Amino acid sequence: MKIKTKPLIFKTLNSLYCYDDSTKNVFPINEIEKDFIEHIQPNQEFTADNPNLSAITNKIERLGLFQKNLISEIPIEDELRNYKLKNGITHLCLILTEACDFRCKYCIYSDNYFYTNSYSSKKMSFDVAKRAIDFYVNINMKAIRYNPNKRFTIGFYGGEPTLCHLTIMKIVEYIKVECPFIWDNITLDLSQYLGHDL
Ligand code: SF4
Known part of the structure; x- marks a missing residue:
């Protein structure tokens, strides 16, 4: 039996995973099993005769694990450039703030996760948002030549984005005035604002 790719091992507080x-x-x-893996x-022959390893070797055989060499499937730079040119960027998500007045247990800013930011009072400035919008619009205007029906979607995310409602209003005004050519073709994604006049 052989594997062809290198497995990835990671650890949580109480367990090991592959x-x-x-x-x-x-x-x-x-x-x-971790030591074995x-x-x-890659490409080294191994047998399934060690009883301590029968579970993992059976799994490798049964599910066909670690057999596909994904390295050859990584797109080359030209393919990525062409993809971006033809498809643009689907969705611009502006993370306006890490602040929130709720404390949902599952929140990514809560202390339940190790590798995410915590709540903070940081807020995105209008200038940063404007630069992100210019970048997004610019790329998608090229893509529109390949797909005239392309839609623009800008999402407001947080934290609690409505804590930045003045910035949101400024952004909406900026798009209306400076990018009128996309105004009929845009989705502004903020459920809290449904029913308001964006
Ligand atoms: S950011 Fe969203 S998930 Fe997190 S506490 Fe606020 S409302 Fe809850």
């Missing part, structure tokens, strides 16, 4: 990018499977592993090299 991720296989080619099948998108994540599964728990123990320390013995860490030391096995």
Whole structure:
């Protein structure tokens, strides 16, 4: 039996996991399995005769884990450039603030996650938002030549974006005045503002 790609191992507070990018499977592993997975090299033959490893070797065989070499599938720079030219960028998401007046348990800014930011009073300035919009519009105006029905979508996200309602109003005004050519073709995405005159 052989594997062709290098498995990715990661740890949470109480458990060890392995991720296989080619099948998108994540599964728990123990320390013995971790040692095995860490030391096995792509294209190296291994057997399934160690009883401590039968669970992991069965899984590799049954699910066909670590068999696809994704490296050859990574798009080259020209392909990415062409894709961007033809498709533009689907959605611009402006994270206006990390502040919020709620404390939902599942919130990405809560202390329940290790690798995300915490609540803060940071707010995006209008100038930064304007530069992001100019960048987004500029790229999509090129893409519109390939797809005249292309829609523009700008989302306001946080934290609680309505804490920045003045910036939102300024952004909407800016798009209306400076980018009138996209005004009929835009979705402004902020559910809290439904029913208001954006
Ligand atoms: S940002 Fe959203 S999820 Fe987080 S506390 Fe506020 S309302 Fe809840």
